[in-house]
Amino acid sequence: MTVELQPPPATAESATPAIRLEGVSHWYGNVVAVNKISFSVGPGITGLLGPNGAGKSTILHMIAGFLKPSSGSVEVLGSPAWQNQEMYHRIGLVPEREAVYPFLTGYEFVLLSAQLHKLPNAQEAARRAIRLVDMEQAQERRTGGYSKGMKQRMKLAAALVHDPPLLLLDEPFNGADPSQRLRMMALLREMAAAGRTIVFSSHILEEVERLSDNVLVIVAGRLAASGDFHAIRRLMTDHPHTFTLRSSDDRRLGAALIAEPSVVGVELMDSWLSVRTADFGAFTLAAPRVAHGSGITIFEILPADRSLESVFSYLVKR
Amino acid sequence: MNSTILALTLRQLLGKRRALFMIAIAALPVLVAVIFRLADAEMTPQRWTAEHLFKGLIVTIVLPLTTLVFGTTALGMEIEDGTIVYLLAKPLRRFDVILSKFTAAWLPAAALLALSTIVSTIIALGNDNSSILIGFTIAIVLGSLVYCCIFLALSVFTNHALIAGLIYVFLWEGVVTGLFTGTRYISVRQYTLGVADLIAETSRRTFRADIDGAPALVLMAIVGVAALVLAVRRLSRFEIRTNV
Numbered sequence: 230m231t232v233e234l235q236p237p238p239a240t241a242e243s244a245t246p247a248i249r250l251e252g253v254s255h256w257y258g259n260v261v262a263v264n265k266i267s268f269s270v271g272p273g274i275t276g277l278l279g280p281n282g283a284g285k286s287t288i289l290h291m292i293a294g295f296l297k298p299s300s301g302s303v304e305v306l307g308s309p310a311w312q313n314q315e316m317y318h319r320i321g322l323v324p325e326r327e328a329v330y331p332f333l334t335g336y337e338f339v340l341l342s343a344q345l346h347k348l349p350n351a352q353e354a355a356r357r358a359i360r361l362v363d364m365e366q367a368q369e370r371r372t373g374g375y376s377k378g379m380k381q382r383m384k385l386a387a388a389l390v391h392d393p394p395l396l397l398l399d400e401p402f403n404g405a406d407p408s409q410r411l412r413m414m415a416l417l418r419e420m421a422a423a424g425r426t427i428v429f430s431s432h433i434l435e436e437v438e439r440l441s442d443n444v445l446v447i448v449a450g451r452l453a454a455s456g457d458f459h460a461i462r463r464l465m466t467d468h469p470h471t472f473t474l475r476s477s478d479d480r481r482l483g484a485a486l487i488a489e490p491s492v493v494g495v496e497l498m499d500s501w502l503s504v505r506t507a508d509f510g511a512f513t514l515a516a517p518r519v520a521h522g523s524g525i526t527i528f529e530i531l532p533a534d535r536s537l538e539s540v541f542s543y544l545v546k547r
Numbered sequence: 548m549n550s551t552i553l554a555l556t557l558r559q560l561l562g563k564r565r566a567l568f569m570i571a572i573a574a575l576p577v578l579v580a581v582i583f584r585l586a587d588a589e590m591t592p593q594r595w596t597a598e599h600l601f602k603g604l605i606v607t608i609v610l611p612l613t614t615l616v617f618g619t620t621a622l623g624m625e626i627e628d629g630t631i632v633y634l635l636a637k638p639l640r641r642f643d644v645i646l647s648k649f650t651a652a653w654l655p656a657a658a659l660l661a662l663s664t665i666v667s668t669i670i671a672l673g674n675d676n677s678s679i680l681i682g683f684t685i686a687i688v689l690g691s692l693v694y695c696c697i698f699l700a701l702s703v704f705t706n707h708a709l710i711a712g713l714i715y716v717f718l719w720e721g722v723v724t725g726l727f728t729g730t731r732y733i734s735v736r737q738y739t740l741g742v743a744d745l746i747a748e749t750s751r752r753t754f755r756a757d758i759d760g761a762p763a764l765v766l767m768a769i770v771g772v773a774a775l776v777l778a779v780r781r782l783s784r785f786e787i788r789t790n791v
Contacts, residue, residue, distance in 0.1 A: 257788065262789070286789035287789050290787060290788075290789055293636065295632070295635065295636075295786060295787040296786050296787065296788070296789075297784075297786060312783060312784070314637075314638050314639065314640065314641070315638055316638075317636055317637050317638040317639075318638045320636070322632070322636045324629070324632045324636075325789075326629035326632070328628045328629040328630050329630065330555070330559070330630055330633075332558060332559070332562065333558075341551060341555060341633070342633065342637075344551040345549070345551055345552075345633075345634070345637040345639060346637060346638065347638075387633070
């Protein structure tokens with residue numbers, strides 16, 4: 230995909246982080262949504278990772294100035310985010326909710342954004358943003374007839390129309406098909422390479438892995454881990470996993486697997502084998518090798534507890 | 548005022564089904580006036596027009612219903628479906644957002660109501676007494692302005708603005724102000740009748756409002772401005788909640 234991105238203008242604020250949260254909490258009545266979170270975000274792509282309901286959207290809403298922190302401070306581009314309408318000159322936002330104005334065409338929707346930003350050449354800016362997200366063919370159709378993925382791309386175009394240095398995206402890949410997802414990811418990478426700050430939320434590990442340089446793991450309103458994705462990924466994969474296997478000879482396979490250093494326990498059940506491992510990656514390589522070496526056919530191998538929640542819970546305990 | 552928001556909101560408000568519904572409501576007084584002309588009525592046209600058409604139907608039902616729909620929908624619909632985020636994430640003064648939304652709500656409401664009042668009054672009265680026509684039309688346009696301010700403000704304060712508006716119109720203005728005379732000073736219906744009484748030259752026997760015209764005008768200005776100021780203040784502190 231060819232994109233026409235300009236690096237964001239250098240400002241005196243370049244040395245300060247684009248986003249800074251200091252001891253931020255937010256509660257809805259008695260429910261604590263975000264609990265004393267502090268972090269800073271600079272240029273590049275940062276992924277907010279966590280299960281549904283972890284507080285990712287609440288954090289993004291506070292950064293976007295839509296929620297007032299119950300305590301602590303949220304600064305965006307050097308100024309407080311709450312009640313700061315001027316900051317929207319330099320922020321692009323893709324909200325999680327699917328809603329768009331269904332009676333507008335895609336072009337009109339992006340043009341609306343350009344006009345509300347009072348851009349000098351709103352029509353050209355709208356066309357350029359639509360070109361960036363590769364939606365030129367569908368731009369004259371009403372958004373009410375768009376698929377969820379198409380709406381996401383038009384929302385992204387509307388957020389990019391004023392070429393902001395900071396982009397906030399709340400679950401931007403929801404509903405996008407694999408090819409749309411790849412295109413959006415490529416575009417975001419190019420934008421980040423041009424010096425922009427991009428923060429996006431996701432509950433899908435693989436999305437964050439593919440896109441982010443930097444990860445903030447949010448669990449139950451708390452910052453469970455932050456930093457380089459690969460270090461966090463290692464923490465996640467070191468977490469003990471349980472697999473269930475069905476094979477042509479479960480008893481013999483269990484005996485062979487227990488000799489593997491990555492396996493910490495084997496349990497023979499009625500019709501399957503339960504295997505616990507301390508090294509997710511090593512076990513997924515060892516299991517087929519051992520089975521093949523013993524002349525056993527594996528019919529099925531399933532991770533029993535590899536839900537994101539269990540991985541996150543493990544991270545929090547650490 | 549922001550012309551982009553104004554144009555967007557007019558497109559939202561004047562969707563096919565809503566437009567047809569509002570036209571049907573506005574056509575009601577015209578239909579009733581036609582029936583009056585065709586029927587062998589005992590009342591004089593002036594008295595019937597003032598008491599039944601204007602006070603009983605237009606001011607009591609058509610005016611609040613029309614403004615309730617336009618006033619609560621102009622901003623309330625966007626708050627409800629989440630598209631408000633596209634306006635609030637822009638470098639716009641909240642005053643401009645509220646003023647544009649108010650104008651978009653008031654313009655079609657006032658146009659429909661004025662047309663309905665003019666046509667139905669002409670049919671009912673015939674050609675005589677233009678002061679009644681002018682007085683009633685100005686009063687209805689001003690009444691729609693204040694109602695729209697109130698209902699727009701309600702939509703920023705509560706997700707149940709339509710219900711709150713119905714309670715205000717039919718319980719407060721319809722029942723409470725009839726029971727306790729002091730409460731008429733908090734009634735847009737009474738302000739509207741007061742302004743009509745001030746401008747239209749009618750005999751006391753034909754039509755008389757419970758509030759004098761001058762205080763009604765002053766109260767209209769105070770209530771309208773106060774509602775818009777409160778709406779701006781509320782929108783400036785408006786929080787978009789997430790699902791927890």
